[in-house]
Amino acid sequence: MTLTFIAQDDDREIAAATATTIYVCITCRRAGEPETGSAPGLLLAHATSRAADGTGVTVRRVRCLANCNRGLSAAIRRDGAWTYVFGGLDPERDAAALVEGARLFARASDSIMPWRGRPEVLKRGLIARVPPIDFEEESE
Ligand code: FES
Incomplete structure (x- = not known):
């Protein structure tokens, strides 16, 4: 897939990039955390939606990414590209990083989320x- 990179205008740039979606697990709780009250995963989903507002990144909710022991969890997808699953996320700290990673991924000229410039928590x-x-896989 060919991307048109427009460096000076963020809105036009994201529109020219490939659509990217963040899936946030809304049922994640930290290990040992009581089962009462709002799940921290839901708080992360809310914060991520707010952080993505106006960026062109889609945020969707999902119940369980099968990463429960290492939550909070989220995944970032792009059509025709690799999918990335992340854990150990914090609802107050990491929403902006998820969106930043998704935007970086959307602008990537190949199907891989760049390591360089990727937020530390996504490393x-x-x-x-x-x-x-x-x-x-290419044969050896
Ligand atoms: S409950 Fe979040 S990954 Fe399973």
Whole structure:
């Protein structure tokens, strides 16, 4: 997929980039946390939606990404690209980082979320990456 990079205008830039979606697990709780009250994952989803407002990044809620022991959890997807699952997120601290990572990914000229410029929490909190459906490893 070809991207048109427009460096001077953020709004036009994101419109020219590939649509990217953040899935936030709304049922995540930290280990040992009581089951009462709003799940911190839901708070992270709210904060991420607010942070994404006007950026062109879509935020969706999901119940469980099967990363419960290492929550809070979120995934970032882009059509035809790798999917990234993150854990150890904090509802007050990491919403902006998720959106920043999604925007970086949206502007990437290949199907990989760049390491350079990626928010620190999306480096140390990376749980897994999953290839696009048509991916084939190059033979050695
Ligand atoms: S409850 Fe969030 S990953 Fe399972």
